[in-house]
Amino acid sequence: MSKNIRFFSIFILGFTTYYFFDLFFFKNIQTFSKNLFHSKAIAHVIAYSVTLIPLMITLKILLPKRNISDLLSLNKPVIKGFSFACIGTLPMLIGYLFHFKAISTINSETLLINTLSSAFFEEIIFRAFLIAALYRFTRLGFISSALLGSLLFAQVHLYQSQNITELIEIFAITFLGSIFFAWVYFESEYNLWSAIFLHFFMNLYWEIFNVSENVSGNLYGNLYKLISIVVVIALIIHFKRKNKIPFEVTWKTLFIKTREVQS
Template sequence: MNKNIRFFSIFILGFSVYYLFDLYCFKSIQNFSKNIFQSKAIAHVTAYSLTLLPLLITLKVLLPEKNITDLLSLDKPIIKGFTLSFTGTLPMILGYSLHFNLLSKVDFESLFINTISSAFFEEIIFRAFLIGILFRFSRLGFLSSVLFGSLLFAQVHLYQSQNTTELFEIFAITLAGSIFFAWVYFENEFNLWTAIFLHFFMNLYWELFTVSGNVSGNLYGNLYKIISIIQIMLITVYCKRRKNIPYQISRKSLFIKTKQVQS
């Protein structure tokens, strides 16, 4: 079998098994775990961890010579990812503290689920596996790799919408957010911790302040988020130029790469 055909066949099969397992078993595992541990936070982590198994198996079948932490880009410097993400999102927390109030009551289990757990597992599933593996280990370029994963990422957030207008807003915002997270992940030496912490901080500030009930947000909520995004991009570009590191994403790697990336 042709090497490329084998790669994409295993990749598609593995993700399909994961998707069906997640679709039909996630809630059941979550409810079962919640009854045992009496904690919705632990139940959320348990359900994510178990439904993730088909993806881990797929990775070992696809690239048996590499370890899982390398394939998921979790072997990169955590502090480096934390520092960039925290610095980059400072406009959000500063701006939100000026225009919004802190929540008077915080459900810490829900906060954990919507920040730590969701950021960690969603970045593994969407950025590291569904987008990252295609870009790092196939000839597909950035737009070719990012399209399906970002569309799916946007689709899974549509439950937050209350009407048609919000549905389109949420879809557009989460689609653009997924592409941005992928760009940050790729251009920061495939350090997934950067995307994880970025996802975490953005969700955290949104959750702690009375910004909005969903990701469609409002004027100030989105303004400071956009400023943070611009700041993160500028920091990333500055660091790459200062160290003379070539960009992973260029005109030559938008659709089909002419050479394998160094990850």
């Protein structure tokens, strides 16, 4: 019991420290970096990297014998994650090519921020830390571990809403999206790159085509995204059954695991 109390106390303290560090210093670090490097994209990456330090320290305190790349699942095959995500999101690319026009002018720095940078850092914060650390190193099950991270992930996207209807839609879509990304991450043998590139491609196609002003989308925008999600799920199920790999998320690991899983 004392071991669990220690883990959760350090985990909560570490995330709280990160939250306020990010809240009070992210913009300042971003502004300083932008003035120094004259690049909005570089400033965005630097600000995210610096404000992540409390989370990295927290993980090392909790599991000092494990290296950070292992704890964040960044030591998994990058090409495998990229290929899987690229194939899985093809329905979005093909569908958007038919139903939407590509935007006429693309700001490369804004595109980088809204696609690769956001996908990379959001997957580290919300999936690798907030969700996976709880699931991998405690007895919490998938839903129990994913709840807090997914609620926070949905909350940070609510600024896009213009009215109560959009707010509800955006909250529901991003909350369920977080659950989906976490499931993909876990079922792809804890390869965070699968979730990162899946997040990246979905953001990329949404950005380069004139789909919607926010994540709530529209009929065709959401239809092809849904088809891609189905394809991704089918690919994972096919791969695991073909290779006789047991599923990570089952009824026995949904809420409370009978034993701790050190992945």
